[in-house]
Amino acid sequence: MNKLEVSNLNLFYGDNHALKDISLKIPSRQVTALIGPSGCGKSTLLRTLNRMNDLVEGVKITGEVKFEGKDIYSDVDVKQLRMRVGMVFQKPNPFPMSIYENVAFGLKAQGIKDKRKLDEVVEESLRGAALWDEVKERLNSPAFGLSGGQQQRLCIARAISMQPEVILMDEPTSALDPIATHKIEELMDELRKKFTIVIVTHSMNQAKRISDKTAFFWMGELVEHGETSQVFNQPSDKRTQGYVSGEFG
Numbered sequence: 001m002n003k004l005e006v007s008n009l010n011l012f013y014g015d016n017h018a019l020k021d022i023s024l025k026i027p028s029r030q031v032t033a034l035i036g037p038s039g040c041g042k043s044t045l046l047r048t049l050n051r052m053n054d055l056v057e058g059v060k061i062t063g064e065v066k067f068e069g070k071d072i073y074s075d076v077d078v079k080q081l082r083m084r085v086g087m088v089f090q091k092p093n094p095f096p097m098s099i100y101e102n103v104a105f106g107l108k109a110q111g112i113k114d115k116r117k118l119d120e121v122v123e124e125s126l127r128g129a130a131l132w133d134e135v136k137e138r139l140n141s142p143a144f145g146l147s148g149g150q151q152q153r154l155c156i157a158r159a160i161s162m163q164p165e166v167i168l169m170d171e172p173t174s175a176l177d178p179i180a181t182h183k184i185e186e187l188m189d190e191l192r193k194k195f196t197i198v199i200v201t202h203s204m205n206q207a208k209r210i211s212d213k214t215a216f217f218w219m220g221e222l223v224e225h226g227e228t229s230q231v232f233n234q235p236s237d238k239r240t241q242g243y244v245s246g247e248f249g
């Protein structure tokens with residue numbers, strides 16, 4: 001089943017036609033990687049999936065993005081949508097508060113005050129982000145005291161706490177060292193069992209290692225998409241071939 005379906009999507013930043021007639025199906029409980037050279041529109045596409053581009057002045061969007069069959073650009077509560085389609089950014093961005101409060105933040109904003117319920121979700125989310133064992137003794141310490149990799153897993157825990165169905169990740173490991181990157185990649189293997197994941201990555205090795213499907217973008221166009229092994233081993237377009245073989249990019 002497809003969780004998200006993008007159809008004939010065009011996006012303009014003023015005169016800049018950043019996404020050109022994109023159609024892409026994103027299957028449930030799989031990892032879809034968006035790859036391509038800098039400026040080709042990967043992050044822009046990712047942000048259209050939970051309407052983050054709405055915040056950009058002068059943006060114009062045509063076409064459709066269906067989430068579970070419903071167009072998110074027509075009658076949809078954007079706040080609700082962003083709870084169901086969460087996001088993790090390139091640079092870990094914990095809030096300036098404790099580890100516990102970071103994870104409980106969204107629930108508290110929803111008006112949940114029951115301490116037992118909050119404790120339960122905080123633990124579950126931190127376990128889900130493979131961070132619990134490292135922080136259980138210091139939940140009330142500031143989140144900024146964690147390492148970069150731990151902070152990124154905290155941000156994943158914060159996203160999970162809202163029980164989203166989709167997690168969008170914009171180069172989530174590009175600010176991390178190889179060990180922290182490896183931990184996040186291992187975690188993604190667990191996350192895919194429960195969530196639909198869409199990840200923008202500059203690392204072709206990462207896309208190969210962690211994704212089920214890959215979509216290759218080139219100057220705002222979706223050139224090719226399909227099974228990751230097929231896109232990397234038998235690309236049908238010369239541009240994909242050039243990019244995945246490292247000729248350019």
Ligand SMILES: Nc1ncnc2c1ncn2[C@@H]1O[C@H](COP(=O)(O)OP(=O)(O)OP(=O)(O)O)[C@@H](O)[C@H]1O
Pocket residue numbers: 013016018036037038039040041042043044045056
């Ligand atoms: N907020 C914005 N306002 C105006 N133009 C933007 C904005 N964000 C992106 N663009 C433009 O849209 C195009 C696509 O950018 P985007 O960031 O989506 O590409 P990308 O493939 O994610 O690049 P990178 O790999 O470098 O992050 C570029 O021409 C970029 O300059």
